[in-house]
Amino acid sequence: QLQLQESGPGLVKPSEETLSLTCTVSGGSISSTTHYWGWIRQPPGKGLEWIGSIYYTGNTYYNPSLKSRVTISVDTSKNHFSLKMSSVTAADTAVYYCATNGPTLYDAFDIWGQGTMVTVSS
């Protein structure tokens, strides 16, 4: 049974710092040909927003509204994938979830991590 776990700092300073999170996959291989790996966020009291997705080959797909600030990468040797978001502001304060979907990019996220709260504040 696949399980995903987010990790990273819970507090990031605005503007100058980069938000960095990692999602560790257990119970399966991140190199699976039938899975894509994604990041979704949810500001407090608000709805869900897709940030982007990656395939084990390194192919990436980003939300156009965040693309200029976001990089998603995969490390198959560590069975994890990562999110980096630059030039963060208070508007980036949210619970960040990692999730998996497949076998196509367009399929539903069917397994989610528990989420990690990231606060952007000085």
Add this chain to the structure above:
Amino acid sequence: QSVLTQPPSASGTPGQRVTISCSGSSSNIGSNYVYWYQQLPGTAPKLLIYRNNQRPSGVPDRFSGSKSGTSVSLAISGLRSEDEADYYCAAWDDSLSGRLFGGGTKLTVL
């Protein structure tokens, strides 16, 4: 403002049937599968319906999805108190080349 439009709230009494709508356009709902998620307070979203009307194993058949043109609906029959949650629709958008979520509907069981 989400591209996929949901009513912000819905309510019903135990045993009742409730429907939540989600409206989009030809570039998203009109041409792609739609998914529904249930989010209980303080927890990660859970997949409720995939590919418009399919239920993952373990999801009760009280939950059903339907699609017509550029709109979809989630129906919950035999409403229970544990159904009180936020519900989100989602779909890929061909114009944006990205995944969209609806704004969410908060379901209250009276």
